[in-house]
Amino acid sequence: xxxxxxxxxxxxxxxxxxxxxxxxxxxxxxxxxxxxxxxxxxxxxxxxxxxxxxxxxxxxxxxxxxxxxxxxxxxxxxxxxxxxxxxxxxxxxxxxxxxxxxxxxxxxxxxxxxxxxxxxxxxxxxxxxxxxxxxxxxxxxxxxxxxxxxxxxxxxxxxxxxxxxxxxxxxxxxxxxxxxxxxxxxxxxxxxxxxxxxxxxxxxxxxxxxxxxxxxxxxxxxxxxxxxxxxxxxxxxxxxxxxxxxxxxxxxxxxxxxxxxxxxxxxxxxxxxxxxxxxxxxxxxxxxxxxxxxxxxxxxxxxxxxxxxxxxxxxxxxxxxxxxxxxxxxxxxxxxxxxxxxxxxxxxxxxxxxxxxxxxxxxxxxxxxxxxxxxxxxxxxxxxxxxxxxxxxxxxxxxxxxxxxxxxxxxxxxxxxxxxxxxxxxxxxxxxxxxxxxxxxxxxxxxxxxxxxxxxxxxxxxxxxxxxxxxxxxxxxxxxxxxxxxxxxxxxxxxxxxxxxxxxxxxxxxxxxxxxxxxxxxxxxxxxxxxxxxxxxxxxxxxxxxxxxxxxxxxxxxxxxxxxxxxxxxxxxxxxxxxxxxxxxxxxxxxxxxxxxxxxxxxxxxxxxxxxxxxxxxxxxxxxxxxxxxxxxxxxxxxxxxxxxxxxxxxxxxxxxx
DNA sequence: CAAAGCCGTTTTTTT
DNA sequence: AACGGCTTTG
Numbered sequence: 037x038x039x040x041x042x043x044x045x046x047x048x049x050x051x052x053x054x055x056x057x058x059x060x061x062x063x064x065x066x067x068x069x070x071x072x073x074x075x076x077x078x079x080x081x082x083x084x085x086x087x088x089x090x091x092x093x094x095x096x097x098x099x100x101x102x103x104x105x106x107x108x109x110x111x112x113x114x115x116x117x118x119x120x121x122x123x124x125x126x127x128x129x130x131x132x133x134x135x136x137x138x139x140x141x142x143x144x145x146x147x148x149x150x151x152x153x154x155x156x157x158x159x160x161x162x163x164x165x166x167x168x169x170x171x172x173x174x175x176x177x178x179x180x181x182x183x184x185x186x187x188x189x190x191x192x193x194x195x196x197x198x199x200x201x202x203x204x205x206x207x208x209x210x211x212x213x214x215x216x217x218x219x220x221x222x223x224x225x226x227x228x229x230x231x232x233x234x235x236x237x238x239x240x241x242x243x244x245x246x247x248x249x250x251x252x253x254x255x256x257x258x259x260x261x262x263x264x265x266x267x268x269x270x271x272x273x274x275x276x277x278x279x280x281x282x283x284x285x286x287x288x289x290x291x292x293x294x295x296x297x298x299x300x301x302x303x304x305x306x307x308x309x310x311x312x313x314x315x316x317x318x319x320x321x322x323x324x325x326x327x328x329x330x331x332x333x334x335x336x337x338x339x340x341x342x343x344x345x346x347x348x349x350x351x352x353x354x355x356x357x358x359x360x361x362x363x364x365x366x367x368x369x370x371x372x373x374x375x376x377x378x379x380x381x382x383x384x385x386x387x388x389x390x391x392x393x394x395x396x397x398x399x400x401x402x403x404x405x406x407x408x409x410x411x412x413x414x415x416x417x418x419x420x421x422x423x424x425x426x427x428x429x430x431x432x433x434x435x436x437x438x439x440x441x442x443x444x445x446x447x448x449x450x451x452x453x454x455x456x457x458x459x460x461x462x463x464x465x466x467x468x469x470x471x472x473x474x475x476x477x478x479x480x481x482x483x484x485x486x487x488x489x490x491x492x493x494x495x496x497x498x499x500x501x502x503x504x505x506x507x508x509x510x511x512x513x514x515x516x517x518x519x520x521x522x523x524x525x526x527x528x529x530x531x532x533x534x535x536x537x538x539x540x541x542x543x544x545x546x547x548x549x550x551x552x553x554x555x556x557x558x559x560x561x562x563x564x565x566x567x568x569x570x571x572x573x574x575x576x577x578x579x580x581x582x583x584x585x586x587x588x589x590x591x592x593x594x595x596x597x598x599x600x601x602x603x604x605x606x607x608x609x610x611x612x613x614x615x616x617x618x619x620x621x622x623x624x625x626x627x628x629x630x631x632x633x634x635x636x637x638x639x640x641x642x643x644x645x646x647x648x649x650x651x652x653x654x655x656x657x658x659x660x661x662x663x664x665x666x667x668x669x670x671x672x673x674x675x676x677x678x679x680x681x682x683x684x685x686x687x688x689x690x691x692x693x694x
Numbered sequence: 695c696a697a698a699g700c701c702g703t704t705t706t707t708t709t
Numbered sequence: 710a711a712c713g714g715c716t717t718t719g
Binding site for chain 2: 171
Binding site for chain 1: 711
């Protein structure tokens with residue numbers, strides 16, 4: 037099976053025990069190496085289910101599952117455990133979280149819930165002005181959590197007033213989560229880490245499940261994930277990590293390149309294998325990529341060698357405004373499709389921010405070119421879906437306060453915002469959940485009679501739905517639920533016209549389909565399981581069966597979402613200062629720019645045959661037209677910038693005028 | 695208590 | 710430009 041592997045790949049595949057670092061450059065056949073290595077392990081007699089492979093995204097996990105499934109055949113119960121960090125932690129926590137005093141039916145908060153809790157907390161400590169915005173607080177909390185910093189520690193190490201405020205808010209935020217019996221994404225990792233730290237027997241139990249651990253995209257680990265990996269691998273030391281420090285692009289959520297840079301120091305006797313042959317891109321594309329990434333300091337020096345010689349030079353195209361950019365890119369795509377015999381699925385448009393694809397979408401639609409907008413959570417952003425998910429969460433776990441507040445008077449049932457805030461105040465004072473107060477007859481005495489009756493009626497509804505969802509689930513459970521909350525009526529009532537009703541109701545039906553698909557996939561479907569899939573986005577709900585990429589459509593995706601993918605034809609758009617590198621990174625300078633450069637590097641290395649880089653000299657922002665400058669990365673790529681990390685050499689002959 | 699209108703803010707990337 | 714929160718009005 038390894039006849040077609042090169043020497044380095046073969047070495048990585050054959051090193052089956054002990055710590056192993058595989059530095060895999062872009063397009064070096066990493067996925068193949070990983071799967072062949074797992075197959076080898078099983079060949080040599082390792083019990084499949086005792087192999088744990090960790091990934092960061094569900095996409096990566098699914099793909100690995102798929103590839104391994106087609107390579108080896110084992111029984112259902114005895115398969116390699118392929119899991120994202122988050123879902124692994126959820127499984128551990130459901131079993132063990134009672135040690136930490138949390139309910140095991142905790143629900144997982146999504147970003148908008150986190151945001152509203154931040155807002156509430158800031159209002160409570162009267163920081164509603166500009167000094168600390170909910171979004172900034174959330175970001176700061178994320179940073180702290182990914183480094184394992186507790187509210188206490190944050191308070192102690194606070195220097196500025198702003199730090200202090202944020203630390204206080206952080207404490208209250210955390211209290212809020214406990215009060216509502218919820219955890220956020222970072223908590224999943226953090227609490228698992230705390231369990232391992234404070235309860236050695238739990239750690240030993242969980243670690244004893246596996247003999248081999250593999251971590252993909254290791255450059256993206258943050259401190260907590262690093263600890264978890266260590267806790268699970270310390271005893272057997274059969275840890276294989278695979279990654280590319282040049283593709284570390286998740287610093288904003290705490291990833292730290294140092295973990296991959298220091299691997300051999302952390303694990304004595306660790307072997308390092310470099311995969312430097314690139315089978316994906318043509319020489320011409322790789323030349324540009326290599327030149328770009330060499331501008332970064334602090335990296336494992338490696339130079340990708342192209343297995344595919346020659347190729348077309350990447351094109352750079354400059355436009356007057358973003359409308360021309362999108363028009364021309366789509367014109368060019370049409371040419372690819374008509375004259376050059378490309379399929380839509382061969383083509384990708386990559387961009388930095390989520391506001392960029394809009395124009396490209398309208399152009400594609402105008403010309404009837406099929407496309408998919410990848411990685412956007414648009415399905416869950418729809419109001420109807422959010423409402424229904426909130427209902428289901430409340431039915432599963434009524435203490436989930438963000439969800440409760442969302443639905444308590446939606447559809448309107450006579451429980452006013454005023455009523456709710458009175459109750460929430462009591463709840464916060466007593467340190468219990470809103471639901472707890474609603475059930476407390478004495479507390480309800482402060483309300484007038486009509487709202488009190490409305491609340492009683494609402495409680496009835498929730499109770500009866502709780503019963504319904506506790507029995508064996510089928511699709512009629514969901515439909516009965518819809519009619520119980522009279523959601524159709526609400527959609528009709530709040531729509532402007534018939535077509536809007538239709539559109540919105542279609543979302544509701546889609547939700548029913550998602551539920552139905554969950555029911556048919558699982559042996560023992562539960563509401564909890566369903567909500568978990570949704571929270572972790574474990575399945576692609578937009579297109580239930582086939583992977584979206586398999587549809588024959590042009591792919592639109594962010595640079596971040598593009599990692600791990602490849603396309604024959606790539607259009608990277610918006611290569612402008614302020615966009616790539618992003619304005620925030622420009623303001624922060626230093627390492628932030630390096631990360632943006634890695635992001636650009638990830639983008640250009642997605643292209644197999646053709647790469648087009650485009651930019652627009654003006655761009656509309658918040659209704660105003662702004663002048664844009666070409667990205668510094670463009671100059672670096674074409675050799676028109678001086679590289680401080682290289683001796684001044686042959687480039688001196690070149691001129692820098694345009 | 696619900697609906698309409700006003701004002702201010704906003705987006706970097708994701709599990 | 711667009712959305713969401715807040716205030717005023719019915």
